[in-house]
Amino acid sequence: MKKLWYLIVFLMLFWTHPSSIHAESTLQYLIDQAPEHSIVRIPRGVYHESIVLSKPVTLQGNGQVTIQSCRKEPVISIKGQRVSVKNVTVIQCSQEKNAAAIQVSGTHHRIEHVHIRTKGIGIKLEHAYHTVITQSSIKGEKQHNGIDLWKSEQNVIEKVRIEKVRDGIYMEQSDYTTAVQNLIQQSNYGIHIMYSDHITIQKNISKNNVAGAMVMETKGGKIENNEFIFNNRNVHAQGILLFDATETKVVRNNISYNRVGILAESASNNLILSNEVRGNFIGIQFKEANGNIVSNNTFISNVNEAQALSSSDNEVKRNYWDASLKLDADGSGYSDIPYKTNPFFLSLTKDIPEYQLFFHSPGMVVLQKLWKSPDNEAMTDDSPLMTAKIQDESKSSSGVIIVFSLLLFLGSITLWRIGRKKEDA
C-alpha cells in the first residue's frame, strides 16, 4: 500500500512538472530556432537556464515567466542589435563577483517589464548603445550595482524601480545617458556618475540612500526636477554631490531632509537654479568650488543654510532664505538687506551632534553670541528674494478656520460671562 502511495506521489510530481522541464531544455533552442525579427513567446513557468540572445528577436513572456540561474554567466546575455526582452522575471542567485542578471552589449535593444532579483549586478551594459530599459524593477542585496553602464552611450533608463543595491544607476565613461522617472531607494548611492558627459537626469526620486546623486568628473550634464530626499543615514550623506563637475545644470530639484543638501567640491562653472532645499542639516556646502552660480533657490528650515570652505568666487544671489531679514523698499521683489549665512550650528554640533536639539530654541539667542562661527565660512547673498518661488501648496481652509474661531469665541465668551456674572446663586 505504502509503495503504491509513493508511486502515485511520484507520478503526480512528474506529471505537474513536465512542461517546465521540457521548456527548460528548449528555451535556448526556441530562440535559436526563431527567425530574425520574430517574437519568441515563452509559456508561463520557471526556467532554470541562462540564455544568449544574439540576433534581432523579441523574447516575450506569456503570463508569469521566471528565468533563473545560479551560474556566473549572466541569466540573459543580449548581443548584436535590436533585441527586445519583455514581461519576464529574472533571478540571478550566483554570489560570484560581477555576476549579472542581464548583460547587454550592441545597439538598439529594449528591456521592458523585466523584474530582476539578484545577488549580483542587475543589468550590466558594456559597449551598449541606444538601449532602452523601461518599466522594470531591480531588487538586490546591497552588494552590487542595480544598473551598471560601462563605456556605453546614448542609453535611456526610465521608470525603473531599484532598491537595496549598491549604486542604483552607475555610469562610467558613458556619455549622453538619460535617466528619467526612476525610483531608487535603500541603496548606497542613488545615481552615480563617473567620467560621463552630457548626461540627463530628470524626474527621478532618490530617497533613503547614502547619497541621492554622486555627480563626479562630468561635464555639461542636466539634473532637473528630481527629488533627492531623506538621504541622511550616513555621516557622509548628501542629497547631491557635484565633485569636479563642470558646466552642469542643477535645476528645479527638491533636495530635502538630507544631511547635506547640495555639496559642490572642486566643482566649477555649474548652474544651481530654482531648487527647493528644505530641512537639511547643511543646505548647500562649497569646498574649493569656484565660478558657480547659485540663484533662485529656496532655502527653508535648514539647520545650517550654507557653508563655503576655500570657495570665494561663486555668485550667490536672488535666493530665498527663510531665515533672512527681508526689506524691500523699492518693490523690486528683492530684499535690500544682503543676507550672510551663519553656519554656527556646525561648530556647536561638531563634537556633540546631540546639541542639534537646540535648533530654533528660544534660548539660542544667548548661545549664538558665545559660539561664533568663522567669518570666512559664511556665504553672502546680496539681494535675497522676498518670497519663495515654489509651487503653491494651497494650505488655506478659510471657511473651516472661521467656523473654528467662531466656536472658540463663543466658548471663551461664555466662560468670560459666567466669570463676570453677578452672584445670583
Next chain:
Amino acid sequence: MATTATWMRAMIIHMNEGQIYKCPFFTAGGVMRNIWKAEWRLTIRQRSSYTFVFLWIFVLSLLFLLERNNPALTGYTNMTGTIANIVLYIVPLFMLVAGSFSIANEMENGQWSLLCTYPLPTIAYWVGKLCGQLTAQSAIFSLSFSLSLLVGTLLGSSLSLKWVLILYIFSISLIWFFLVIGLTIGSFSETRWQALILSVGVWFFLIMIWPTAVISVLSFVPYPMIAPLLKASLFCNPAELLRIVFVVQLDGGAVFGQSYDELISFMQTKALWVLFVGYMFIFSSIMLAFSVWKLERKKRQ
C-alpha cells in the same frame, strides 16, 4: 483691597448658599469647587484681564500676519519657529506672574492667615486655584486667539487648520504648565515682590538660558552620558518638551538630526498623547506636592 473683598464675598456667599447643607462646604470637593469659581471670577473681573486680552490680540495678530507673509509654505519653516519662539517668550512669563501672584497676593494681604482659621485642605486650595486660573486664563487667551484668527483670516491670511490647531494646543499647554510652576512659586514666596523676582528668574532660566545652561552642565559629564542626559533634560523643562512636540507635529522633526530619530518617530505616533497627558499629570503632581509641603509648613507657623 478690592480683590480681597470680592474674594471674601465670594467665599461668604458660597458659604451661605443653600448648597452648603446639601453639599457641605468643608469637604475637599466643595472647597475646591468654591475656590475654583472664586478664582475664576476674581481673575476675569480684574481690570488686568482686559489688558491681557489686548496684549494677546496684539501678539497673536502679529503672529498671524507674520505667517501671512509665508503664503506658499506649509510645514515647519523658520517663520513657524519664530512664531513658536514669540509664544515661548511671552506666555510662560505672564503665566508665571499670574500664577505666583494669585497665591502671593493672599499671603501678603493676610487673607491666607484668615483662610488658615478654616479647616481648609491645602490640596483643595491649590487645585482650586489652578483650575480657576486655568479657566480664566484659557478664556482670556481663547477669546483673543479667536478674535485675532478671525481678523487675520478676514484680512486674507491663508492659514491651515492643522497649523492653527497645533499652535492653539501648544499655547494652552504652555498656559497649563507655567500656571502650575507659577502657583508653586507663589506657595514659596511671602510677598508679591518675591514672587515676581522668582517668576522672572525661573522664566529666564527655563526659556532664555536653558541651552547654555544645559551645555555648560553637560561639559562636565563623560561623553556617552550626554545623549541620554539631554533627552532626560527635555522632561525637566516643559517649554522645551512642548517646543519639540510642536516642531514634530508640524513635520519638522528632521531638523533635530539623526540622534533623535527614534524619539521623533515615537512623537509621530498616537502614543505621544498618552505620554503627554501622563507627563502633564506627573509634573503637576510633583509641583503640587512641593507646594502643599511648603503651604502646610507656613500654616503651622
